Amino acid sequence: MDRYQFEDLISDFIENKLSMTQRKDFETYLDENPEAMQQLDSVKQVIASMKSMPEVSTSTDFMKNLNKRIAAEKEAQSVVKTTRSFAGYTPLMASLSAVVVVAVVLLGLEFIPETNNQATFSPTMAEQQVDDLPILPTQPNDDILAENEDDSTHVDEDMPNTTDFKDRIQLVGDRRP
Amino acid sequence: MPEEFRYTDEELIARFQDGDEQAYVELVNRYRDRLMSFIFRFVNDMEKAEDIVQDTLMKLYTHRHFYRNIAKFSTWIYTIAGNLAKTELRRKKRHKVTHLSHMGTEEREYQLPSVEPETGETAQGHFAEKQIQKAIQELPLHFRTVVILRDIQELSYEEISKIVDVPLGTVKSRINRARLQLQQALKEYR
Numbered sequence A: 001m002d003r004y005q006f007e008d009l010i011s012d013f014i015e016n017k018l019s020m021t022q023r024k025d026f027e028t029y030l031d032e033n034p035e036a037m038q039q040l041d042s043v044k045q046v047i048a049s050m051k052s053m054p055e056v057s058t059s060t061d062f063m064k065n066l067n068k069r070i071a072a073e074k075e076a077q078s079v080v081k082t083t084r085s086f087a088g089y090t091p092l093m094a095s096l097s098a099v100v101v102v103a104v105v106l107l108g109l110e111f112i113p114e115t116n117n118q119a120t121f122s123p124t125m126a127e128q129q130v131d132d133l134p135i136l137p138t139q140p141n142d143d144i145l146a147e148n149e150d151d152s153t154h155v156d157e158d159m160p161n162t163t164d165f166k167d168r169i170q171l172v173g174d175r176r177p
Numbered sequence B: 001m002p003e004e005f006r007y008t009d010e011e012l013i014a015r016f017q018d019g020d021e022q023a024y025v026e027l028v029n030r031y032r033d034r035l036m037s038f039i040f041r042f043v044n045d046m047e048k049a050e051d052i053v054q055d056t057l058m059k060l061y062t063h064r065h066f067y068r069n070i071a072k073f074s075t076w077i078y079t080i081a082g083n084l085a086k087t088e089l090r091r092k093k094r095h096k097v098t099h100l101s102h103m104g105t106e107e108r109e110y111q112l113p114s115v116e117p118e119t120g121e122t123a124q125g126h127f128a129e130k131q132i133q134k135a136i137q138e139l140p141l142h143f144r145t146v147v148i149l150r151d152i153q154e155l156s157y158e159e160i161s162k163i164v165d166v167p168l169g170t171v172k173s174r175i176n177r178a179r180l181q182l183q184q185a186l187k188e189y190r
Helices: A003-014 A020-032 A034-051 A062-083 A091-110 A123-132 A141-147 B009-017 B021-043 B046-062 B073-102 B105-109 B120-138 B141-152 B157-164 B168-189
Strands: none
Touching (some): A003 A020, A003 A034, A020 A034, A034 B141, A034 B168, A062 B021, A062 B046, B009 B021, B021 B073, B021 B141, B073 B141, B073 B157, B120 B141, B141 B157, B141 B168, B157 B168
């Protein structure tokens, strides 16, 4: 056993926690090294001195001060309980949250693009669209109707028969004049 | 024997968790001086030590439901106290570093020894106690905690291991090294 091994085992020796073999080795080292014996005695004294140190007590006001702190804690807890009434939010926080939600919705509506669908059509917009139309020359309604009598269903008898392709189609090998 | 002495610490905390405030008072009475001794030896300041003990017992009040009956009550309360004491020491160290140049005479006076007249034996006893206390303050925090818990609070190695949350072998080794350091520091006074 060397000095370091001896020092490592001092506490175990004092508290009687060494095995028989270790104890024998330890005692042999002590017999051979008087300064080791002195060190052992010194460590024993340190332990004894620490054990005999007087117990330190709390002051006479200790309980009074503690009770004050407990009373303050209870009061704080009761204040928290009474103010929590809207799903865990204080009334102030709940009001502020509601205002913020309404503001966001209104702002969102402002940013929706204008379209002609029914959802966004309003009388004022209709008036504006009419105003934007080009001004047409005024014409009596009867004339417009007269002009439009020749519609696509009318067949003019004087018109050449455009479906006669006899003279226009010449087949390959056709020797007709 | 009063009725409350029939209860173990674990039974008392269980009763307190169920709303029995008298159980809390009993736990406070059982632990306030033990914790005071532990914390004072740790921070070496009576006022601060008492504040930390108050904080510890307030935590017991406000965090009572955090205790689970898987560890001893004493382990739990010493862990809280030890953590608060370490936090205080770190804060104090930072404060010292920042304001060392501005330290007033009042702060220095706090460290002066008592000038009350003493008999020879008590004076020697007080001197020895002060030297040990001073030597303890010189120890690194991880040595200081375990040696106070073992040699002043007389807790078992197993309980200390749970309080400081390090393996049993490490606790034994730290206690042994702390004792050797104390022995070296106190050698000149013997």
